Every structure is written in structure tokens, then in C-alpha cells.
Amino acid sequence: MRRKLVVGNWKMNGSRPANAELLAALVAARPFGCDVAVCVPFVFLGETAAQLAGSDLRWGAQDVSAQAEGAYTGEVSAAMLHECGCRYAIVGHSERRAYHAESDELVAAKAQAALGRGVTPIVCVGETLEQRDAGQTEAVVKRQLSAVIHTLAHCAAEMVVAYEPVWAIGTGRTATPEQAQAVHAVLRAQLQAATGHADRMRILYGGSVKADNARALFAMPDIDGGLIGGASLKAADFIAICRAGG
Numbered sequence: 001m002r003r004k005l006v007v008g009n010w011k012m013n014g015s016r017p018a019n020a021e022l023l024a025a026l027v028a029a030r031p032f033g034c035d036v037a038v039c040v041p042f043v044f045l046g047e048t049a050a051q052l053a054g055s056d057l058r059w060g061a062q063d064v065s066a067q068a069e070g071a072y073t074g075e076v077s078a079a080m081l082h083e084c085g086c087r088y089a090i091v092g093h094s095e096r097r098a099y100h101a102e103s104d105e106l107v108a109a110k111a112q113a114a115l116g117r118g119v120t121p122i123v124c125v126g127e128t129l130e131q132r133d134a135g136q137t138e139a140v141v142k143r144q145l146s147a148v149i150h151t152l153a154h155c156a157a158e159m160v161v162a163y164e165p166v167w168a169i170g171t172g173r174t175a176t177p178e179q180a181q182a183v184h185a186v187l188r189a190q191l192q193a194a195t196g197h198a199d200r201m202r203i204l205y206g207g208s209v210k211a212d213n214a215r216a217l218f219a220m221p222d223i224d225g226g227l228i229g230g231a232s233l234k235a236a237d238f239i240a241i242c243r244a245g246g
């Protein structure tokens with residue numbers, strides 16, 4: 001039985017006072033009965049670590065450099081994330097693929113850099129509405145995942161995968177539990193063929209997960225938790241979603 005994982009993706013939101021309040025509420029609401037983490041903007045990692053240290057809540061980043069160190073202005077390395085106590089780094093989020101032109105190969109290199117420093121990559125895959133309407137969903141997510149599987153090779157079973165249909169992110173339009181489950185099953189079969197250990201790998205669903213739809217999504221056999229954007233910014237909503245994972 002895989003333990004569920006619920007991860008908040010704050011994106012470019014937050015402020016010191018708001019974060020302190022949100023994190024204090026999360027700490028006070030434990031235990032959840034599932035693993036819970038927040039992926040925060042880089043500049044807030046130190047304070048997040050300080051506030052969550054000693055709790056069973058984990059934290060992480062929303063991106064990581066593929067490079068180890070050196071003249072890469074603006075980049076943050078996996079070693080730095082490790083030093084800040086990060087358990088996770090999101091890689092290949094559709095917003096980065098779209099706005100920063102991140103290729104499947106770059107996403108794979110970032111996942112490898114993270115794992116190399118003991119930071120678990122949460123690898124995002126997902127199709128656009130056009131791709132879904134053209135019947136390409138399976139081909140797109142398989143292509144995105146296969147680049148990472150190929151690069152991570154024998155370590156591939158260590159990653160977390162997040163299926164996030166682009167048309168469901170921030171739109172209020174969630175995939176139905178059945179739609180999501182169908183893609184998760186495809187991804188798990190692909191992971192099983194590559195690693196032989198897909199039964200212990202976690203595949204999260206992301207895209208307009210809210211307090212009122214989380215339970216039905218998490219009840220699906222291949223949905224092992226969620227990557228939560230907007231609803232992770234409100235303590236009551238995020239806590240309700242975490243409880244749905246318990």
C-alpha cells in the first residue's frame with residue numbers, strides 16, 4: 001500500500017507574514033495520515049525550513065538547475081536545495097515548459113541533478129487541451145516521462161511523478177477521477193516496464209484539486225496524492241485536502 005503524498009505548489013505567491021501564518025496552521029493541524037510537503041519560492045526556503053523543522057512536514061523547491069555549480073546567473077543548484085533541507089524539487093512544471101521553453105531533455109537533466117543530491121524530483125507531465133482533443137494525451141505524457149526514465153536509468157524508481165493536464169491547471173476545470181485514473185494507469189505501466197518497481201512509486205494528480213474533489217480523486221487506485229496549486233495557499237483548504245489523503 002503506497003502512502004499518499006500531498007504537495008503544495010505555492011508558485012510565485014507568498015510573503016513572510018502570510019507564509020508564517022499558513023505554515024503555523026499546517027503544523028497545528030497535524031497529523032494528517034499522509035505525507036505532506038510544501039514547495040515554496042527559493043527565497044522562502046530558509047524560513048520554511050526553520051518553521052517546519054522538527055515536524056513531519058517536508059519542504060521543497062519549484063525548480064532546480066541542471067548544472068552542479070558555476071557561472072549560471074539566477075540558477076539554484078541541487079546541492080543548495082539539499083543544504084536547505086529540501087526533500088523535493090518540482091521539475092518540468094507545465095508553466096516552466098511553456099514560459100521558459102524547458103525541453104524534455106532539460107527536465108530530465110534537472111531530475112538527475114536533484115536525485116544526485118538526494119532531493120526527490122517531482123516530475124510533471126501533462127497534455128494541453130489541443131493535444132487531448134487530438135487524441136494525443138497518451139503519446140505526450142509517455143514521451144515526457146520516457147526522457148526522464150532514460151536519463152535516470154536505474155534510479156528512475158526514486159522519482160515522484162505528477163500528472164497535470166495543462167487544461168486543468170488554475171482553470172477550475174478538474175479532470176474527472178476516471179480521466180485522471182486512465183492516464184495514471186498508463187504512466188504506472190510505463191514505470192513498471194522501466195523499473196520493475198512501479199508498485200512503490202507515487203504518481204500525483206494536479207490541476208484544480210480542491211477540498212471538495214480531492215477525496216474522489218485520491219480514491220482512484222493509481223492516484224497517490226496531489227500536487228496542489230491555488231488551494232495550497234489557503235490553510236483551511238489545504239488542510240482539508242491533506243485530510244482527504246489520510
Ligand code: PGA
Pocket residue numbers: 009164168169170171172206207208209227228229230231
Ligand atoms: P492548481 O495548480 O491546483 O492551481 O490548478 C496545480 C499546479 O500547477 O501544480
